[in-house]
Amino acid sequence: MPGGISDLDKNRALAQWLEWQLRQVKGRIREFETKEQQERRRREQAHAALRWKIQPQRSSSSALVHRGDCALYPVQGGFLTREEAVIALAEPDISPCEICRPETGLVGG
Structure with a gap:
C-alpha cells in the first residue's frame, strides 16, 4: 500500500x-x-480507640489498662469491653496508663 500504513504497523x-x-x-x-x-486501618484504629486492653503485671510494676489504640502496649489477645475495663480499674493492683489515660473514656459512661 503506497503512502499508507500497513496492517502490521x-x-x-x-x-x-x-x-x-x-x-x-x-x-x-x-x-x-x-x-x-x-x-481499613483507619476503621480498625477508630474501633480500637473505643475499646481497652490490659498490659499484664510485671515484677516491678502493676498491670495497666490502656485505651485500645495506645501504642505503648500493642494488642496481644483481645480487647476489653467497657464494663470489663471499669472492673479492672477498680482493682487495687491495676492502674490506668498515664499516657493514654483510659479512665477518661470510662467516666460517666
Whole structure:
C-alpha cells in the first residue's frame, strides 16, 4: 500500500496503545488498593480507640489498662469491653496508663 500504513504497523500501534491503557488501569488499581488499605486501618484504629486492653503485671510494676489504640502496649489477645475495663480499674493492683489515660473514656459512661 503506497503512502499508507500497513496492517502490521496499525496492529503494532494498537498493541502499544492497549499496553499503555493497561498500565494506566493497573496504576488506578494500585491507588484504589492503597486507599482501601488506608481506610481499613483507619476503621480498625477508630474501633480500637473505643475499646481497652490490659498490659499484664510485671515484677516491678502493676498491670495497666490502656485505651485500645495506645501504642505503648500493642494488642496481644483481645480487647476489653467497657464494663470489663471499669472492673479492672477498680482493682487495687491495676492502674490506668498515664499516657493514654483510659479512665477518661470510662467516666460517666
